[in-house]
Amino acid sequence: MKSLDPRVTRLPSPDSSEKEESALAQFGPFEVFVQPNPKKPFQHEGAVHAPNLEMAFVLAKEAFTRRFTCTSLYVVDTSRVFVSAMSEGQQNAFDLIPQTTSPASSEKKSFEIYLLQKRGKQSIHAGQLIATSPEDAMWNARQQFNKGTQVFQVWAIATEDIRFTADDENDLWQTLPEKKFRDASDYKGGDKLKEFLERSNRL
Amino acid sequence: MKEEATKELLYKMADDQLILGHRNSEWTGFGPLLEEDIAFSSMAQDKLGHSLALYQLLNQMGEEPPDTVAFMREASNFHNCIFTELPNGEYDFSLVRHFLFDAAEIVRFEMLRESSFVPLAELAAKITGELRYHNLHAKTWIRQLGSATEESILRLQQSLTFSLPYALGIFETSPFEEALMSEKIFAGEQALKARWMEKIEETLKPTELRLPSLDNIHPVYGGRLGKHSEHLQPLLDEMSEVFKIDPTAEW
Numbered sequence: 001m002k003s004l005d006p007r008v009t010r011l012p013s014p015d016s017s018e019k020e021e022s023a024l025a026q027f028g029p030f031e032v033f034v035q036p037n038p039k040k041p042f043q044h045e046g047a048v049h050a051p052n053l054e055m056a057f058v059l060a061k062e063a064f065t066r067r068f069t070c071t072s073l074y075v076v077d078t079s080r081v082f083v084s085a086m087s088e089g090q091q092n093a094f095d096l097i098p099q100t101t102s103p104a105s106s107e108k109k110s111f112e113i114y115l116l117q118k119r120g121k122q123s124i125h126a127g128q129l130i131a132t133s134p135e136d137a138m139w140n141a142r143q144q145f146n147k148g149t150q151v152f153q154v155w156a157i158a159t160e161d162i163r164f165t166a167d168d169e170n171d172l173w174q175t176l177p178e179k180k181f182r183d184a185s186d187y188k189g190g191d192k193l194k195e196f197l198e199r200s201n202r203l
Numbered sequence: 204m205k206e207e208a209t210k211e212l213l214y215k216m217a218d219d220q221l222i223l224g225h226r227n228s229e230w231t232g233f234g235p236l237l238e239e240d241i242a243f244s245s246m247a248q249d250k251l252g253h254s255l256a257l258y259q260l261l262n263q264m265g266e267e268p269p270d271t272v273a274f275m276r277e278a279s280n281f282h283n284c285i286f287t288e289l290p291n292g293e294y295d296f297s298l299v300r301h302f303l304f305d306a307a308e309i310v311r312f313e314m315l316r317e318s319s320f321v322p323l324a325e326l327a328a329k330i331t332g333e334l335r336y337h338n339l340h341a342k343t344w345i346r347q348l349g350s351a352t353e354e355s356i357l358r359l360q361q362s363l364t365f366s367l368p369y370a371l372g373i374f375e376t377s378p379f380e381e382a383l384m385s386e387k388i389f390a391g392e393q394a395l396k397a398r399w400m401e402k403i404e405e406t407l408k409p410t411e412l413r414l415p416s417l418d419n420i421h422p423v424y425g426g427r428l429g430k431h432s433e434h435l436q437p438l439l440d441e442m443s444e445v446f447k448i449d450p451t452a453e454w
Contacts, residue, residue, distance in 0.1 A: 027236075048238045058242070062242035063237075066245060182248075
C-alpha cells in the first residue's frame with residue numbers, strides 16, 4: 001500500500017540509495033527528535049525543512065519545543081533515517097525484517113533504534129546498538145528489541161549522523177516552563193464570558 | 204545618583220527590547236519560510252518578555268507600571284537606540300540587525316551577571332538560555348547566507364555596511380557611565396563594545412562578509428537621550444492603538 005502521508009513516503013527504505021527530491025520543498029527535510037524530560041526517552045516529533053543539519057537544529061528548536069517541557073533535542077537528515085516495512089493487520093514489523101549477512105571486515109558503528117508502538121503515535125527511542133549497516137542494524141534490532149508485542153515500524157539512525165544538543169546548550173529550555181502564555185490553558189476565556197453574561201443579565 | 208543611574212540603564216535596555224521585539228514581530232506571517240517565521244516570532248516574544256521583566260524592576264523602584272510605561276510615553280521619552288526602531292525593510296536587514304543587536308545584548312547580560320544590583324544580576328542569569336538561542340540562530344543564519352550565493356553575500360554585506368553606524372549607536376555613552384561603573388552596576392558601554400566587536404568578528408570570520416573599519420564610521424547617536432528618527436512615533440502609535448482605546452481594560 002502506498003501511503004499518501006508525506007511523513008511516510010519521504011522516508012527511504014533501507015534498500016533505496018537514491019535521495020528523492022521533493023518538487024515542492026525549498027530545502028530538504030530533516031527529522032526532529034525531542035526528549036520531554038530527563039526521565040523519558042526521545043521521541044520523533046516531526047520534520048523541518050532546512051538547507052543543512054545545523055540550520056535544521058536551530059529551526060527545529062522553535063518549531064517543536066515552544067510549548068511543552070523539553071530537556072534535549074536532536075535532528076537528522078531524513079534520508080539518513082532508515083525504516084523497516086510498515087506492518088499490516090496483526091503482523092509484527094520485527095518479523096518482516098530480513099536477515100542480513102555482513103562481511104566480517106565491515107566497520108561497526110552505533111545506531112539509534114526507534115519503534116512505532118501505536119499507529120498514529122510518535123516513534124519512541126528503544127535503545128542503541130552496534131551494526132555494520134542500516135540493514136544490519138535492523139536485523140540486530142529484531143534480535144535485541146523484539147519483546148513479542150506488536151510494533152508497526154522500526155527505524156535505524158546512525159548515531160554519527162545526528163546533530164545532538166551539546167552539553168552546554170541544555171539551558172536553551174531553561175525558561176520554557178514559565179511561558180504558560182504559549183499554552184491555551186493559560187487563557188481562561190470561559191470565566192470572563194460567564195462574568196460578562198452575568199453582567200449583561202443584570203442590566 | 205545611584206538610583207537614577209540604575210533607572211537610566213534599565214529604561215534604555217527595556218526600551219531596546221520592547222521596540223526591537225515589536226519590529227521583529229512585524230515579520231509574523233511574512234517570514235521567508237515557515238520554520239523561520241516561527242523562530243523569529245518566538246524570539247520577538249522573548250524580547251517583549253525581557254522588556255516586561257525590566258519594566259517590572261523599574262516599577263519596583265517606584266516607576267509607573269509596565270503597561271503604562273510601554274504604551275503611554277511619547278517617542279521623546281523612549282531611550283532605545285535608533286537602530287532598534289528602523290523599519291524592517293528586506294529580510295537581510297532584519298537578520299543583520301538581529302545578529303548585531305543580539306550579540307551586544309548577550310554580552311551586556313553576561314556582564315550584568317556580575318552586577319551589584321542583585322535583581323538585574325538574577326534576571327541576567329535567568330534569561331541566559333534564551334539569549335544563547337537568539338545568538339545561535341543569528342550566527343547560524345549569518346554563517347549560512349554569508350557564504351551561500353552571490354546574491355545572499357551581496358545583500359548581507361550591503362545590510363551590514365548600512366547597519367554599522369546604527370549598531371554603534373547601541374553603545375552611546377550614558378550620562379551616568381561613571382556612576383554605573385564605580386557602583387559596579389554595569390562595567391560600561393566601551394567595555395561592552397570591545398567584547399561585542401570580538402564576538403561579531405568571530406562569527407563573520409569563516410564567511411565571505413567583510414567588516415568595514417569602524418574608525419571611519421560616524422555612529423548614529425541620540426536614541427538614548429530621546430532624540431529619535433521619524434520611524435519611532437508611528438511604531439508607538441500602532442503598538443499602543445488598542446491599549447489606548449481603554450487603558451483600564453483587562454485582557
